[in-house]
Amino acid sequence: MNKGKQTRQHIIARAADVFSMRGFFGTSMRDLTDATGIEKGGIYNHFSSKEALAIESFDYATNLIAQRFVVVLAGKESPLERLVAIVEVFYSLIDDPVLTGGCPVLNTAIESDDTYPVLRERARRAMTSWHKLIGREVKAGVAQGELKPESDPYTVATIVTATLEGAIMLSKLYDDSVYIQRAVDHMADYIRSLAL
């Protein structure tokens, strides 16, 4: 990577953390220059606007999360085992969060739903790909006779994402990981309850 590209990546990575804590509206250019150690002109050299940087930071953050899933899913063939692994990724967020400010999809969804179509579209896409990851395993589990035939991919995807995202919100609000812990335990039980 050349120097310019390195600087660009550095700005994106630090900005992702700042946006995750302060939100899009709450993040000022000053917050970004403080976090990156790069002056305003230097940032605008690489990104045309705060919005352009926010979008790249969002993609960077969701890619980091996607990589966690790739790692835990590697080598697991059984859909049931894969579903439990997907849920249990959230344990790792307690001690080793991807970003300081919690889940970027959750934060962006809440902040942008009524106000910011470009970011909302990004959050929708990221959430949909997570729903599809879960739904696919549910379908495969039913097809392979591992899960009860009435297991509905859409319902399971909704319940898992709603419960875990809601629990991240609670753990952040109270600064206490017990909420994520309880939600992951409960979701792992829920997934196992779908087994034939």
Next chain:
Amino acid sequence: MNKGKQTRQHIIARAADVFSMRGFFGTSMRDLTDATGIEKGGIYNHFSSKEALAIESFDYATNLIAQRFVVVLAGKESPLERLVAIVEVFYSLIDDPVLTGGCPVLNTAIESDDTYPVLRERARRAMTSWHKLIGREVKAGVAQGELKPESDPYTVATIVTATLEGAIMLSKLYDDSVYIQRAVDHMADYIRSLAL
């Protein structure tokens, strides 16, 4: 109510809706004057700052929500029936939301967790009173032999609030009430699964 008090209430009610959509940082004085039809000076006449207005709007919004619970719980004696009623309040949010921008506790939690201690404290208090409402019924249900003795008030409160808040986020993100629908169905089943 005298004229001054009426104006004050009008500002709080309209501001609650604006904050719920745009967030604290995303709401400008201009947004507030547009929504209330009252000029900046008139707003500052009643509130010392945007923060002071945000806090009163938050309290106003959470009181509106609390009233919904009071209404559905009136006359219900059985803890199991009360828990199902608490969960099913969320169906009413689909056709008749308290605020345009979703749940004020969820929005405030996400926005303030890393940045705004006064609002975070408010969100914590509101969330804790909801946890207590649920936890109390679980304890009563166990004591009265309606619920399985191993039903844990803390776990039930966490799972119910996480799942329903997460579902509100999904329904707002996709502008589709099916997520709340699925979550309420699932939570009503979950509560019933605790019955002896």
